Amino acid sequence: MLKNRIIPCLDVKNGRVVKGINFVDLKDAGDPVEQAKIYSDGGADEICFLDITASNENRDTIYDVVDKTSKKCFVPLTVGGGIRSVEDINKLLNCGADKVSINTAAVQNAKVVEDSSRKFGSQCIVVAIDAKRNNAGWEIYTHGGRNSTGINALEFASKMEKCGAGELLVTSMDKDGTQSGYDIELMQKISSAVNIPVIASGGVGTLDHLVDGIKSGASAVLAASIFHYGTYSVNEAKQYLASKDIPVRI
Amino acid sequence: MNVTIVDYNSGNISSVINSFKEVAKNKVNIEVTADLNKIKSSDKVVLPGQGSFKSCVDALNNISGLVDTLNDFAINNKKPLLGICVGLQMFADVGYEEIETKGLGWISGKVLKIDNQNGKYKLPHIGWNQINIVKDSQIFKGIENNSHMYFVHSYELVPNNMSVVSATTDYSSSIVCSIEKENIFGTQFHPEKSDKTGLKIIDNFINL
Numbered sequence: 001m002l003k004n005r006i007i008p009c010l011d012v013k014n015g016r017v018v019k020g021i022n023f024v025d026l027k028d029a030g031d032p033v034e035q036a037k038i039y040s041d042g043g044a045d046e047i048c049f050l051d052i053t054a055s056n057e058n059r060d061t062i063y064d065v066v067d068k069t070s071k072k073c074f075v076p077l078t079v080g081g082g083i084r085s086v087e088d089i090n091k092l093l094n095c096g097a098d099k100v101s102i103n104t105a106a107v108q109n110a111k112v113v114e115d116s117s118r119k120f121g122s123q124c125i126v127v128a129i130d131a132k133r134n135n136a137g138w139e140i141y142t143h144g145g146r147n148s149t150g151i152n153a154l155e156f157a158s159k160m161e162k163c164g165a166g167e168l169l170v171t172s173m174d175k176d177g178t179q180s181g182y183d184i185e186l187m188q189k190i191s192s193a194v195n196i197p198v199i200a201s202g203g204v205g206t207l208d209h210l211v212d213g214i215k216s217g218a219s220a221v222l223a224a225s226i227f228h229y230g231t232y233s234v235n236e237a238k239q240y241l242a243s244k245d246i247p248v249r250i
Numbered sequence: 251m252n253v254t255i256v257d258y259n260s261g262n263i264s265s266v267i268n269s270f271k272e273v274a275k276n277k278v279n280i281e282v283t284a285d286l287n288k289i290k291s292s293d294k295v296v297l298p299g300q301g302s303f304k305s306c307v308d309a310l311n312n313i314s315g316l317v318d319t320l321n322d323f324a325i326n327n328k329k330p331l332l333g334i335c336v337g338l339q340m341f342a343d344v345g346y347e348e349i350e351t352k353g354l355g356w357i358s359g360k361v362l363k364i365d366n367q368n369g370k371y372k373l374p375h376i377g378w379n380q381i382n383i384v385k386d387s388q389i390f391k392g393i394e395n396n397s398h399m400y401f402v403h404s405y406e407l408v409p410n411n412m413s414v415v416s417a418t419t420d421y422s423s424s425i426v427c428s429i430e431k432e433n434i435f436g437t438q439f440h441p442e443k444s445d446k447t448g449l450k451i452i453d454n455f456i457n458l
Contacts, residue, residue, distance in 0.1 A: 002421055003378045003398065043377055071268050076400060076443050093262040098443060108434065120261050121301035123374055123402040166374055166402070197372045219372060249378040249398045 003249045005045035006210065006237055007199065008227040010035055013052050015061030017228075033068045039227065040073040042234040045249060046103070046220060047073060051081030052144070063095045070096025076093065080128055080169070089116045093124060094151070101126040101169050103139075104142040107149055107156070110163050117164030126199070127165040129153055131186055132173040138186055145173050154193050159222035161194045161238065169222065171202040179205025182213045191217030206230060207240040214246050253456060254281045254292040258309045258316060261300030266334065269442035270296065273452045278401035286319045294437070294455065295323055295384070299336030303345030303361055303405060304335045307353065317354065324356065328433045330458050338429065338436030339407050347405050356434055364422055371422040373404045379419045381439070387416035387430040389437075389454045397447045399439035407438065 011018040016030040036047045047069070051062040056133050059082060066079055079092050080101030089100050105112045105129045119126045130145050131138040131153040138153035157168055172183030182200045191198045197219035204210060204223040213221040226232050232240075238248045253274065255266055263282070270280045281288055289295060297320070299306040310316055324331040335343055342353040345361035348396060353361070366373050378398040383390055399419075406425045409415060417428035419439070427438040441448035 001380065002375065002401075005377050070265060071272070074265075074269055074272070074443060074445050074449055076402075094264055096264045096268060098262070098265055118305075119301075121305075122404075123300065123376070124262060167376060195366070195369050195372055196374070197376050219377065 001247050003045070003247045004214045004241070005199075006234055006241070006248065007046045007048050007220055007222040008039045008234055009048040009050055009201075009222050010228065011052050011224065012049050012062060012065060012081075013054075014058045015053075015065050018052065032065050033072060036077075037070045039234055040075045043250065044075060044234045045220070046076040046078060048078045048080070050081065051125055053082065063091060064098050066092060066095040073159075078126060080126070086116050086119060088110060089120065099124045099126050099166070101128045103128040103130065104193050106160060106165075107140060107142050107151065110159065113139040113160060113163040113165055117166070122164050122166035125165050126167045126169050127160040127169065128169040129157060129190070130158075130171050130173050131183075133183075137189075141173060145176075146220060154189055157190045157194050161196050162203050165196060167199060168198045169199045169201055170218075173202065175203030178203050181205065181209040182216065182221075184212055184216045187213060187216035187218050207237055210237055210241060211244045211246060214241070251294070251456075252279045252281060252292040253294045253296065254283060254289050255291065255296045255298065256284060256316075256320075257282045258284050258313055260298060260306045260309050260336070263298045263300070264431065265440075265442045266296065266298045269423050269449060269452055270456070272393070273456060275448050278456055284313050284316060286315050288322060289319050294329065295320070296330045297331060297333045297337035297339075297340070299334065299340060301336065303336060303339055303347040303353070304349060304351045306340055307345070307351050310340070322416070323358060324434055330433050330435065330455070332436075333436035334442070334456050335403060335438060335440060338438055339405060341429070341436055342407055342409075345405070357407070357409055357414055357429060357431060358411060359407060361407050361424045362405050364404055364425065367422055374402055375404065375425075376402045379439075381417040381419050382424075383417045383426055385416050385430070387428065387435070388458055389428075389435055389451050390416065390432070391454045392450055393447060393454075398444070399437075399441070399448060400443040401427070401439045405440060407436075
């Protein structure tokens with residue numbers, strides 16, 4: 001039976017984890033490679049890096065991080081943030097990323113999704129959708145949630161599926177950072193609108209939120225803070241999901 | 251010993267390279283090349299494959315003499331070869347992704363889209379699934395039945411003769427996920443992304 005995935009996400013800036021925590025045995029709390037290794041040893045089904053490096057001159061730091069991580073972690077590695085072109089994707093994959101997650105570029109130019117999924121295969125193309133509620137449903141935003149687009153999230157999700165996306169990473173901007181749980185209605189609507197797997201993101205504060213995320217129809221749940229601050233370990237999260245009869249890999 | 255990972259521009263093979271190097275340490279030499287002479291002289295060959303069946307077959311055919319060299323290696327000289335994902339699928343006679351495309355013809359059968367029961371199952375089949383080991387395979391030494399492996403695919407190999415099948419996995423129906431036919435091995439799942447159990451399979455292949 002296919003298991004639901006738990007994906008811890010690390011925010012990386014200039015090659016460093018943004019907010020360090022005090023894991024035991026961690027020599028360098030800011031080192032993304034060490035953090036990723038702790039997650040994968042703890043049973044993470046995948047690892048996600050979100051590169052939030054602002055300046056272009058430091059953009060290359062992520063390649064070094066991906067290269068080192070992929071030599072130590074043997075679970076799938078997804079990298080997102082700042083990806084503009086097929087060439088950027090090629091570079092990340094060559095460094096050892098297994099998937100890339102594309103946000104702004106997918107909205108601005110759907111051809112990037114079409115071309116990259118044809119060139120590298122749909123399995124490595126994740127489209128990240130940042131959605132915010134409005135009167136008509138949900139609108140997608142780009143540039144890390146700064147720019148509105150007027151585009152309906154459900155329509156965009158279907159379009160990305162047609163363009164060749166292998167998965168959708170759906171983040172609720174209303175919920176992100178609130179620790180009050182995923183936007184369940186959004187996850188349900190998008191999951192039933194497409195035939196590709198959906199990864200739920202944004203708002204996790206408790207283990208029950210992960211359960212709700214899976215029950216909404218998402219194939220995988222992504223969380224940053226609860227793992228990052230050590231509130232729960234990946235293994236605790238999996239044990240809890242299993243206790244609620246949700247199939248997970250233990 | 252030399253193990254060659256065939257680099258034929260079939261997409262992203264860095265994870266395959268990393269995992270084999272991790273397992274091989276410095277005891278086994280891992281080559282990454284499409285050089286025909288190097289393939290001929292190696293002890294074992296790994297055939298990865300990402301993207302569509304057609305794009306992988308086209309990429310193989312684009313390198314002059316490569317298919318003949320692989321045929322010599324695996325069929326005439328019967329040396330160990332491991333296909334991963336589309337690498338395994340290409341063993342079939344024919345694949346139907348994008349357009350009908352001839353495969354290597356090493357395993358009689360075809361490659362078809364997984365029946366997702368009208369959308370009941372999401373495709374691609376992505377994530378960790380358990381394998382049902384149906385026959386002793388040398389690459390499963392020390393691997394427990396029902397172990398989890400990482401999958402990502404929308405197409406499946408359907409062999410004509412099920413005796414080559416060494417493991418299946420359940421997704422919509424029973425899907426062939428590993429084969430062993432004499433010296434030819436293949437996994438639909440990605441051992442290079444399946445953590446310690448996956449690395450053990452790679453270790454088993456290297457130590458054949």
